[in-house]
Amino acid sequence: MTAAAEAHPHGHGRGDANLHPPPIHYSSRIAPPIVGIFLFIGSEIMLFGSFFTVYFFDRVAANTHPWPPIDPATGHPYSRPVFVALINTCILVTSSFTMHWATQSIKRGHRAGFQAGMVLTFLLGLTFLLGQVFEFLRVGFNTSDTSFAATFFGLTGLHGCHVLVGLAILLVMTIRAFRGHFSPEHHHGIEVGGIYWHFVDVMWLVVYTTVYIL
Amino acid sequence: MPRNPFRTEAEAFRFVLLTIVYGALIVIGNKIDPWVGLGVFVVETAVVAWWIFTRGRRERPVPQAPPPHPAGERRILVVANETVAGTELIDEVCRRCRSGEKVLVVSPALNSPLKHWTSDLDEALEDAKARLEASLAAMRAAGIDARGEVGDSDPLQAIEDALRTFAPDEVIISTHPPGRSNWLERGVVERARERFALPVTHVVVDLEAAGAPT
Numbered sequence: 187m188t189a190a191a192e193a194h195p196h197g198h199g200r201g202d203a204n205l206h207p208p209p210i211h212y213s214s215r216i217a218p219p220i221v222g223i224f225l226f227i228g229s230e231i232m233l234f235g236s237f238f239t240v241y242f243f244d245r246v247a248a249n250t251h252p253w254p255p256i257d258p259a260t261g262h263p264y265s266r267p268v269f270v271a272l273i274n275t276c277i278l279v280t281s282s283f284t285m286h287w288a289t290q291s292i293k294r295g296h297r298a299g300f301q302a303g304m305v306l307t308f309l310l311g312l313t314f315l316l317g318q319v320f321e322f323l324r325v326g327f328n329t330s331d332t333s334f335a336a337t338f339f340g341l342t343g344l345h346g347c348h349v350l351v352g353l354a355i356l357l358v359m360t361i362r363a364f365r366g367h368f369s370p371e372h373h374h375g376i377e378v379g380g381i382y383w384h385f386v387d388v389m390w391l392v393v394y395t396t397v398y399i400l
Numbered sequence: 401m402p403r404n405p406f407r408t409e410a411e412a413f414r415f416v417l418l419t420i421v422y423g424a425l426i427v428i429g430n431k432i433d434p435w436v437g438l439g440v441f442v443v444e445t446a447v448v449a450w451w452i453f454t455r456g457r458r459e460r461p462v463p464q465a466p467p468p469h470p471a472g473e474r475r476i477l478v479v480a481n482e483t484v485a486g487t488e489l490i491d492e493v494c495r496r497c498r499s500g501e502k503v504l505v506v507s508p509a510l511n512s513p514l515k516h517w518t519s520d521l522d523e524a525l526e527d528a529k530a531r532l533e534a535s536l537a538a539m540r541a542a543g544i545d546a547r548g549e550v551g552d553s554d555p556l557q558a559i560e561d562a563l564r565t566f567a568p569d570e571v572i573i574s575t576h577p578p579g580r581s582n583w584l585e586r587g588v589v590e591r592a593r594e595r596f597a598l599p600v601t602h603v604v605v606d607l608e609a610a611g612a613p614t
Contacts, residue, residue, distance in 0.1 A: 221517055279420065286413040380409035388419045395423045400430055400437070 222378075227385055230348070234389055237344055238396070241337040248333070255334050257327060264334055267321050271398045274317045275390065278349075281310035282387045288363075289380050295370045297363075304360040307383065311353050318346050338397060345386070345393050352386045355379045422448070474501045477562050478546075479555055480574035481510055481583065484535040486605030489574040494542050496570070503539065503546040504566045507532040508558045516553055525550055555588050556595060563596065571596065574603045 245253055254264040288303025322342075327335045359379045362368065368376055422444055430437025476496055480489060484507055493503060511524035532548040539546040551558030559571060573589050575581040583589070589602045 221519070279416070282413060282416045286409065289409045377409045381412045384409070384412035384416050387416050391416075391419050391423050395427060399427050 227381075230385070230389075234341075234344065234392075237337075237341050238392075241341055241396070244333045244337050255332065258332070259327075264327060264332075264338075266338070266398050267325060268398050270317065270321050271394055274314050274321070275394050277310050277314045277317065278387050278390050281307045281314070282384055284310060285380050285383050289373070289376050292363075292368050292373045292376055293370055300368070300376075301360075301363045304356065304363045308353065308356045308360050311349060311356060311383075315346060315349050315353065318342065318349075341393050341397055345390055348386050348389065352383050355382060474499075474570075475566060475568045476501055476503045476570050476572060477559065477566060477568035478503060478505045478572045478574065479508065479551070479559055479562075480505070480535070480605075481508060481555075481576075482531065483574045483576060483603075483605035483607060484531045485538050486574060486603075486607060488605045489572070489603050490538055490542055490544075492572060492601070492603045493539065493544055493546075497544050500545065503544055504562060504568065505532060505535055505539070505546055505548040506551040506558050506562050507535065507548065508551045508555050509553050511553045521553075524553065555583060556591060559592060559596065563598075568598065570599045570601065572601045572603055574605050577604050577606050 252263065254266065256262065257264050284303050284306040288300050288307060291297070291299030291303055322339070327338075329336050329339045356379065359376060362375070425444060426437055426441050429440035474496075476493065478484075478489070478493060480486075483489060484505065497503065507528045509521060509524040509528040511521060515521070515524065528550045532550060536546055536548045549562070552561060555573070562568065571592065573583070573592060575583045575589070578584050589600065593600045
């Protein structure tokens with residue numbers, strides 16, 4: 187962003203200045219798409235933070251019994267599908283690896299690896315989401331049963347919605363990959379989409395650890 | 401200043417891996433005893449916070465090519481903010497310019513963090529240019545062969561940019577006195593000495609005492 191004092195820093199005064207809009211000038215070190223994803227992730231952290239606040243309030247402040255609480259319908263503690271969720275966790279973590287592989291491949295100009303990485307990431311994400319739907323159908327309680335059930339579905343469902351959005355992004359990226367878009371020099375869309383997918387993965391690790399294990 | 405871990409896809413992926421390790425250690429501690437898990441969480445969080453905040457302070461030296469200017473010619477890089485027209489700075493440069501040294505004055509386009517992140521640089525560029533012109537006029541009046549540039553809002557980045565185009569033999573950084581200088585608070589002079597393999601001179605300009613125009 188260094189501009190000579192004598193020069194016109196915005197490109198005004200050129201002969202073709204009237205033919206084109208002046209070039210956008212912004213910080214050379216933080217591109218607007220990156221700022222956008224930062225703001226987005228910041229708002230997402232606040233959203234998840236509010237759900238976690240409710241969860242911990244219900245678990246720590248409003249709960250005087252062991253956790254998970256007793257299911258009034260069965261008289262036994264709520265059973266969380268830890269094993270299915272563990273399989274799902276492995277699937278989602280693997281999808282981060284394939285996403286990283288895809289990004290590294292396009293950076294090196296290896297299009298086949300890029301395409302394979304995108305397809306695998308999408309399929310793994312889809313498997314995760316279907317696994318979560320399967321888990322919801324068989325979990326044995328519903329959102330309106332107790333506050334535990336509400337916070338459980340709230341946190342995992344909120345994350346599931348993010349996976350769904352991520353899948354839509356991955357689908358667009360995968361289609362573009364097969365249409366020949368992106369190159370070692372121009373792959374910003376992959377970077378930003380990849381950042382979002384890794385963010386979804388990190389949030390799941392936090393949700394899984396908090397809701398299923400601890 | 402701590403660095404955002406989601407700057408690139410590769411860094412976000414690394415963050416995923418670190419989150420796995422972070423969460424796994426907490427879970428293992430929790431399996432031993434909930435208090436051990438809490439202790440692991442506190443220790444890990446403290447270590448991560450310490451690492452994030454200290455890593456940003458470490459400066460890696462910037463590799464430099466030999467200066468491309470003719471042997472015998474001496475070049476001085478001056479980096480200054482509002483103090484750019486201070487008499488102490490002009491005097492310091494005058495002392496060094498007895499045999500036709502070339503001087504490049506870089507005036508960083510100082511900006512608020514909010515405006516920096518939203519790429520609103522117009523006002524910062526105009527202000528920096530006005531300061532620079534005042535400084536150049538003062539130096540030329542003192543018989544110094546100086547030219548100037550508006551630089552990056554980060555003074556260290558501005559120096560690094562100038563190193564590549566001007567290849568100075570020495571750097572002079574001008575700041576407000578301690579207690580009033582944001583640059584000193586951020587350790588700009590110390591970090592410049594760590595990062596650049598060049599003599600770095602620090603000049604303090606007290607504009608309030610001197611009554612110099614800003």
